[in-house]
Amino acid sequence: MAKPLTPDICVIGAGNGGLAVAMGAAANGAKVVLVDRLTPKENLARGDLASAAFIAAGQQVQTIRKDSTFVAAHTEHEVDFKAVMAHVGDVVSGASPAVFPARLATLGITFIHGQALFVSRSRLMAGEAEIRARRYVLATGSKPIVPAIAGIEEIGCLTADSVFELGRRPGHLVILGGDAAALELAQAFHRLGSQVTLLAEERVLADEDPEMVSVVVRQLRQEGVAIKEGFKVASVERRGKTGVKVLREGEYAEAIDGSHLLVAMGRAADIEGLDLKKARVALKDGVVDVSAMLRTTNRRIYAIGDVTGARSAQAARRQAERVLRALLFRLPAKDRTPVSRVVRTDPELARVGLSEAEARRRYKRLTIVRWPFAENDLARATGRTDGHVKLVVARSGQLLGVTIAGANAAELIGIWALALSKGLTLRDMAFSVPPHPTTGEIGKSAAMAYFGAKAQSPLRRGIVRLLRLFG
Structure with a gap:
């Protein structure tokens, strides 16, 4: 059996926060191992960068349409959806060389592609590799929540992670949810030529100021996005060979027909397969329980980002900076600096x-x-x-x-x-x-x-x- 790896820091998760910790630690001379079941490029393809590229494409189409105000003759612009998805892929590929395993190796980071599994408080297995690090950082992020709606397992659905794998533009996209991702994707798909209906159980962006949310919702509705709040889904079923039907719960019977179903009803900490019990890492309300210093119930293990309930890339990066201070310089990781929240609609x-x-x-x-x-x-x-x-x-x-x-x-x-x-x-x-x-x-x-x-x-x-x- 190969000799165990003994880095100063083992980072589990190659998303925004994990990469920031790994690169920052390596730049300061620490020996770093980075573990993820996805490659860094696959993480980028599911993250904010891919979403930003897709949203930008929709905004560019909208800008071209608005410019017709100053053109005498105007014809409707047909959107090349394959070109849009190619653009998203190009943006991700353009960023990914910086985080290829070979590039990471030049920075002094050993990348291991595999599922991380704790076997004790201080030992981790990743594929065939055994890791005995001085400190660990959990940065595994989150995964989309797909609720137990009757029929959804049978017909399947898209999520904010898988939607950029589409090869064809949806004719009528039905979105379940009212969070930031739901609204961003609703507007972008509509601008790119899809009919879009958004169904939310409560008001959209429920955590934000209703007065300010109304500015966004008003614009989406003016553009033609159908938004139905207070819509609780009873079940979903197949319509025809490839379509979907969403049925409403309650006394007001209503059915929404569409070609594709996308679920954007929040995210949950991605801790599957880690066996955190063996590491003596406790959970609280479904996320990793951390102190103000971002330390878990195992003093050797820290956690940052979505896995702790911090729901943005900027929050994860700020936490990465704090953890680096604690790991490298033994400085306090407490921080009351407010982190901004952004909904990238237009x-x-x-x-x-x-x-x-x-x-x-x-x-x-x-x-x-x-x-x-x-x-x-x-x-x-x-x-x-x-x-x-x-x-x-x-x-x-x-x-x-x-x-x-x-x-x-x-x-x-x-x-x-x-x-x-x-x-x-x-x-x-x-x-x-x-x-x-x-x-x-x-x-x-x-x-x-x-x-x-x-x-x-x-x-x-x-x-x-x-x-x-x-x-």
Whole structure:
């Protein structure tokens, strides 16, 4: 039998977070083994990069259609769906050489393609390889949840992981779910020529501010995406040779016919096959239980990303940075830096910090400040005026959270994430000088609106009148 591998760190999972830990540790001279049953390229093909490429293709088609405003004669543009999927593949392939096993080896990382299995608190098997690492990092991510709906096992379904394997464009895509992936894919497929019906048990994006979500939902409906909220599925069945029928539960009988079924009803921690019991790693509410230091109930094992319940690539990467500090430099991994959340529809929805509802549960008095895209010069020039910025401010003037619904919200939220992490004040934001004309000025305008409201107070107006007396 081959000699056991004894790295400083063994990372289990080659997704965003796992790669960040492995590369960061290797760059600092640590001996690293990276294990995954998927190759890094296969992880990329299922991740945010593939989704972003697909969404971008839909947005490009929409842009071409909008440009017809300035063209005398307009003909409908037929979408080449095979070319779209080839584009997604090219984007993934363009990024994947950086994480090929041979490339990882040049960085000092040993990649093992196989299922990881703990055999004790400190030993791991991956295929024929035995690993005895000083520390382990669980970064196995998540997998789509497919609920136990009557008939779904018989007819099968697409998920957010498998949908990019489609060879033909769906005629009528029926999507079950109302999370970010559901809305993103609904809009992208509709823009690429599919009829789309989205069925959600409760309101879509239930964790986000309803006021801001309405901006996104309104646009999707205007484009032609059918969105039915409060739709609880009773069963699904085959319609004809290849189609599907979704039946509604309850007194209002309703059936939705489609050509393809996609389930986007959340994700669950991907811990299948790891045998975490032998590693003495406890679970809590279906995810790996970690401390504020990201350490599991086994002190030799840390966990990051979706497997801990952190539901975004940016959260996983931030946790990767924290774990590296703990593993390499023995520095505290505690961190209260807020991580932004993004829904990549068009218009986009982005948030950092507390929503209004979350803030009202913690604070007695709040100030809510809004500023519309329609008041921004560049937004008007480009015709992207839907949406607004919403600031949640404590009585003391402390900025608690920011939500943006509008064009390029994912880019605009970055400066607010920095402001919250560094404790910048609204005065700092109001006195910033963004270039003109840009949509970045919307944030400055929102901050200035806060002080504009304060300027109406009798005390401030009295001070101004008094100072007039001195010339």
